[in-house]
Amino acid sequence: MIKSTYLFLTILICLALRTTIKAQDSNDHIFPPSAAAKPYIDFDSKGFLIEGKRTFIVSAGLEYARIPHQLWHDRLLRIKRAGFNCIEIYTIWNFHEAQEGKFDFTGDRDLNLFLKQVNDLGMYAIVRVGPYYCAEWDNGGYPIWLKFKKGLSVREDNPLFEKYVDRFFDRLLPIVMNNQVNKGGPVILVQLENEHPKGWGTIMPDGYFKHLQTKALSMGLQVPYFFSGLHHASDPAGDGKLDDAARPNPWFSTEFWSVWYSQYGAKPGDDQLYDRRTWKIIANGGNGYNYYMAHGGSNFGYTNNDEDAASYDYGAAIGQTGDLRPIYYAFKRAASFARSFQDVLENSVxxxxxxxxxxxxxxxxxxxxxxxxxxxxxxxxxxxxxxxxxxxxxxxxxxxxxxxxxxxxxxxxxxxxxxxxxxxxxxxxxxxxxxxxxxxxxxxxxxxxxxxxxxxxxxxxxxxxxxxxxxxxxxxxxxxxxxxxxxxxxxxxxxxxxxxxxxxxxxxxxxxKTYIETINRKNYIVTGAAYLAEASVIGSQFTADIEQPLLAHQKEQVYVYTDKTAVLLNQIPSVTVNQPKTIALSNWEFKNASEQAAINYNAGKWLPSNNPVPMGADGDVTADAWYRTTLTTPVAGKYTLQVKGGGRGQAFVDGKPAAKWKLNDGELTLDLKKGKHTLAIFAAHDGRDKLAAYLGPIDEVDSKGVFGPALIKKGGPFISELSNWYFARANKISDVKQGPPTFDTTMFKPYKINTDVFNLKEGYGWFTTTIPQEPAGTSKITLQFKSVDENATVFINGKQVFKHDGWNQPFEVNITDATALKAPIRLAVFIENYSNEGGIDQPVKINAIGDAPAVTGWKMKGGPGDALAVKGWQKFTGKVKTNAPTFYRSTFTIPQAKGKTFIWRFEPKGLGHGSVWVNGHNIGRYPEKISITSLYIPECWLKTGPNQLVIYDEDGKQPDHTLIVAEQEAGRATTQTITDIK
Incomplete structure (x- = not known):
């Protein structure tokens, strides 16, 4: 695996980060608090002190951005009940500034309210303010509009990037700083940046880090802070040697990866595996940890990256729907022990x-x-x-x-x-x-x-x-x-x-089944409850809501222990209501969602451009966009349209569906009649890359839609992939001056693209293949390199023609020499590798379209249209097959469930790609990319009586087989108890 292939699964990237990010291993230090915060949060080399008391930090990672705000309290309480005393969160930039200059900290984005709820539950918070986040989130958390700022380079000492970071921090940081523990809030630690390749802990390798520090301090940062993270791993204790005489602060892991985002639900052995890895921290001098994730949640709307869809369950202790897995109880045992003996563990040798x-x-x-x-x-x-x-x-x-x-x-x-x-x-x-x-x-x-x-x-x-x-x-x-x-x-x-x-x-x-609850500064022990939800004491009356899994609902003996006695709780039976396994959807309506392709469609308000521009250029943040232009063909026949792209596309010619293709392929063949045509292209994507470890310009990184010059030429296709590569090692960088050696199979050995030939070490090498002879009359071919690791010098027939420095950056080489084009061409690439893996990451393609005519005069508009429009709907009989983007609408009624929480999901059976709204809330994208196929509908978004469901299917698939399905395993039954504890 070569390090520049950032589109691969994040698990591989994160494993690579363990070797490439040397700063993580060399520095796990924390900047100390200011004098004002020191009495409230402090540390020495042996442990943390909160308000002067030795405190073992047991932290739960979750994202408020992945939970409806109506469910924040429920999820936080579940975390508290498992013995956690801290919450760790990201403050994702594009969640709060999706549109340039328009900040939103209300509703589901009300960070201040979230931190207040954390504080009200008596827990602390670790806040990771970015500006980069990763998190399997669309674009790594960067607002899309940053891609269209020329000269902007992310995560570097770039004035333009820092300008927009500062503007965001001007809105974000006051909320965080006003919630610091020394100001009565829960925030005890702050992380600047996230998993930066250069600086972790207290390392500040350049002016960018200094800028972040200066900005945060000027905005009132007083609690301890650090850069990038501390000890990220699935087994952060490693070999167990955690004591370090040179470290001035406690040992802490900000990302203890518990399970992984590719999983839904519990699998056998998770609880034992991560229980052991937790106890390794406790037993070997660790002073705290944060599970990433303790609760994963959902990617609502268009927030998923290209590895996920709606679910971010993570196989976590607390499931996507709030259900409790076996690993939850393992985490609770470890947390209860560590906090019980924190005065030992936070001051030990x-x-x-x-x-x-x-x-x-x-x-x-x-x-x-x-x-x-x-x-x-x-x-x-x-x-x-x-x-x-x-x-x-x-x-x-x-x-x-x-x-x-x-x-x-x-x-x-x-x-x-x-x-x-x-x-x-x-x-x-x-x-x-x-x-x-x-x-x-x-x-x-x-x-x-x-x-x-x-x-x-x-x-x-x-x-x-x-x-x-x-x-x-x-x-x-x-x-x-x-x-x-x-x-x-x-x-x-x-x-x-x-x-x-x-x-x-x-x-x-x-x-x-034992929980420790503090009410009015008194501790109560409740035992026998599968889960203790809300609890209160008024006078001598102890009231508690006892929750059990729906499928295992049976009356249990639940006791509350005061300091003097034990009392059996009197349980009030809940009403018996059975949850049906499915609810059929019927009385469908549909609405045309491809009218943007019509010949006479008025696109006067769309974004105009000479060449097509990437999705998001008009400020739209959805996963869909339409492009329109006109073209004229001199004769009828097969034509090839070439344009760069990312995602999925569908072409319409004169209002009729013509072809579907992968936009990344770069070209499309169409059968066209002679004359003028209206060309419309529908583009969609399944999430942007999260840009892990990426530094530099992002204007051309993982762009979606169609963009750049668009060419059309009769015939084709014109793009092919180069094969039959060979590799020979070079001794030193100066070998490039001698030019490529003569091709000889005794020296050159077959090479497979995306193979590391340097054994994770610095080295140099020659990569060579033959470009087949093009048809007579070809005046230009273009070599398309998508990713080379790291620096590349390109030779054509032994002559140097191009030099490119850097990895993860595409580049092109044009060949226009008439003599060279009359015969097969020897291509040689000299690669310099300076760290870890190296070679040619992704296939090299050859484009022979040459100097074809350009297609200009484009217009673009992002978005699927109005999914919640009142007008325009027609009765759906099942006979209409659009084969193009279509809206569908239905209603469903769920049974009332007093005393029970029924979990409902939407099953997009038979559909293609798209989005779903329930009562106006976008519950995310489908199809899922993990084992579960249905999309979670948060219970707070459902209502008594009819509930409206809207589907936007980008492929025009029909909804006949879709269902509302019950996830009975995640359902809960709640029994109220009221008992005199005198």
Missing amino acids: DNNAAYRKIVLDTALRVSARKSPAGEIVFLDNTSKEATTTQLHIDDNIAGSKITILPGEIYPLVHNYQLNPQVTLKWALTRVFAIVRQDNATTIITDAEAGSVLALYFKTSDKASTENPNVKVNGDEVSIKQVMPDANKPLEYTFKAGTQTIRVLAMNRALTD
Whole structure:
């Protein structure tokens, strides 16, 4: 894989970034806070401090841009319930300034409201302000209008780019800065730029980085900040060596890739895999992490890039529709533990040597963290089998055995002070969480039936207990027994002075259903609930909404634990309503969406140009556009139209469909009669490239529609691909001065396009092939290079004719020598590779259309037309086959579901490419590019009674087989509880 093929799957690009972006590995530092913010957010080399308290940051990546604002609270609450204390977001530029100079921070774009909701839930925020984002988002987040600013280069010290960045930041940054934690908001960290090839952490390689820093500081940035990101990987802990004496700040991963955007839903093993990778961070000195993504969401409207369509589910812990996957509960266990022992983990040093002999089993690795607050020893079972091992511990604890699951990292807690009177001397059982409730401290453990429940305490005051399973021996207190098979928590308590220690022993099925809620500064433990939604306390009344999966809805025993007692919640049964699996769509109407191709269509208000211009030149941000012109053919026959393009196209001649083609092919053959013709071209695309790692001009990068000079010539086609390439290594760059060596197969070996011949190293080489002889009378041919990695010098028959520097940039070479064109031509390309992969990335094409007549006088207009128009609709009988862009409209009614959340999706069965609106909301593009084929309809966009569905099918396919389908696996049933907890 050659690094300049940025159109390939992002997973390959991101893997390449791990090798090309050296700054990420060499600098993971963070700029410190200002004096004003320091009391609120600070750090040292061992951990983060928020308001002076050691805080382990467990962050969830999501994008408010991918969630309707009516569902923000729901998704944020689900994240909080999983033990997260932080949210990480992008502030995507083209989401807020889609039209040049028109800023939108309202509704779904109300960043201030989103941050307020984060704050109201008691969570923090990490804000990544860009101006580049990636994120599998259209154009990487750049507004389309930037493409039409001549002289603009992105992500470089380019005054024009910086001018527009500053204008955006003038609107964006005040919102972010006013929400900094020292101003009462949730923002604790800010990231400038994103995954820049040159600068990560605190590296500022050029004036562009300095400009971003100066701008942010001048706008009031006071919390800690950094460039590009920190430790992006699917396994960011790597080999586990996270301590670094040279690093002045904590270890943190801003993108811990959990699953991937090519997946929908959970697959077996996800929870175990990412659970292990999370515990590697916790066990080896990491001070926090952010899962990208914890909730993926949807690409509504035209926001998807070319790798996605509507779904950005990501296989995440919280699904596209808000459903909870197995990985959710794995993340919750890790988060609950890390935050329970954050005063250890955020102030610790490596203590591995002290516990090297705690186990003798060679299948187990030992790591340990030591801090003034206590110690934690982690036993890492690297095998694929469960391992039962004897623990070799002093302190008069003998005969202790534990069983460690395959791949599990098992924590043992040692000498952890629970309160001034009680120290947890050893916890040999997994600790799920520690909860402090007034004068009570509750330890929630995770132990399966048949395993040993073993906890040992030391007290400074005399201890007492009424529980026979709690043994008191002077200042020693112990709980040791075989865990029984129990369907509710087992409770063990003792008192030391004024303090109560309570142990709630549960199996994993119960800890998965255990939530810790803080209401009016008091902590409550709710256990037995598949999910705890809203909860409140008024007087002595505890009210909670208990949610269960729709398909597993059954009454469960749910308890709430206060500091003194446990109370069974009284559940109010919900109304039984069955969700149908499908809802048929009928009574269809249709509307012509290709009237723009008609001969006498009035295009007077369209954007005029001599040559066609790329989509977006008129300010339109959709995935569709129309082009019109006229041409005259002297004689009837087959003609070839050549014009650069990107996406899909359909040509109409004199108002009638003529041909469909891939615009990237660059040419189209038409049968034309003699005379004047109206030519209309419909163009559409499936998302723009996200421009990962790209620096420089973007005016010609991944343009869509048709653009540049348009030529027409009788005959054709005229474009072909060069094949039979050969490669020979050169010793040094000066070899280019000698010209290409004589072709000899003993020296030159066959070469396949897009192959790295430099073995990821710097090097030089000759690439050669033969250009076949063109027909007599050919006066010009053009070589089209789409991507060469990195610098290329082109030779024709041994003579240098062209030099191009840079990768990811197309270029052309014209051959007009009459003598050369009369015979086959020897083409040679000398390539200089300076980093990583190198060679010819993409096929080289030869264009023999020569000096053909130009087609000029174009007009263009973006957009599909008015999808929500009231007029113009006709009854659809199924007999109309347009074979051209068409609107279809129908209505559907969904059953009421009091106490339940039914999840509905639109299934575009039988359709081609297009967009869908439900009640005026654009739910995204189809067809999907992942395993699920249907498009999620957010429940907040549905209503009681008729709901309107509008389809814009670019191919004119008929909607007869489309359906509204239920995703019953993601549905939820909610039961309200009201209980007196006195």
